[in-house]
Amino acid sequence: AQSVAQPEDQVNVAEGNPLTVKCTYSVSGNPYLFWYVQYPNRGLQFLLKYITGDNLVKGSYGFEAEFNKSQTSFHLKKPSALVSDSALYFCAVRDLASGGSYIPTFGRGTSLIVHP
């Protein structure tokens, strides 16, 4: 089964500084990777995905992610953090479930706190 790991439960960053939320993956074959964000009392929202091609993927709200095959990582980045970016971030990988469906499997999530 495919899986992702988010090694940090929480990331703290000052507003205006660059941020990185880490994700590593374990897959057989080519990985399909995603980032989602969950704001308080809301459902998850899609940020970006990697299928193939450019290793730097641009997504919503100024976020981008860097795919690194040699390090099996897919870290989420933003050049300048905003207080409003404070939320729970989930990395996910597409996994093949019984029955032939492709299901996203999520990491445990990383809480990003941006301090004013």
Added chain:
Amino acid sequence: DSGVTQTPKHLITATGQRVTLRCSPRSGDLSVYWYQQSLDQGLQFLIQYYNGEERAKGNILERFSAQQFPDLHSELNLSSLELGDSALYFCASSVGTGPGANVLTFGAGSRLTVL
């Protein structure tokens, strides 16, 4: 508003009871997914339906069941509830279920508290 509607938003019930959570997918989406989010287990996939048929099963307990109706809305039934079933239950939808990188659209969730 994501387009995925879940009801009820909050539900408080007692152990041993049965509840039904309802989900209406985004217009045009045929696939519905149910996830359970808890502090200790994270986001766990429960079950998926596509156009009325069950397509994939995850870590769903035998006390739980689901179905997708002809109008594509879905219901998750939780019975013989235990304290440990207290969690946030998310419904998500997508257009398809194939090998492409399907993006899921999530509802706001149903928070279940079992006392």
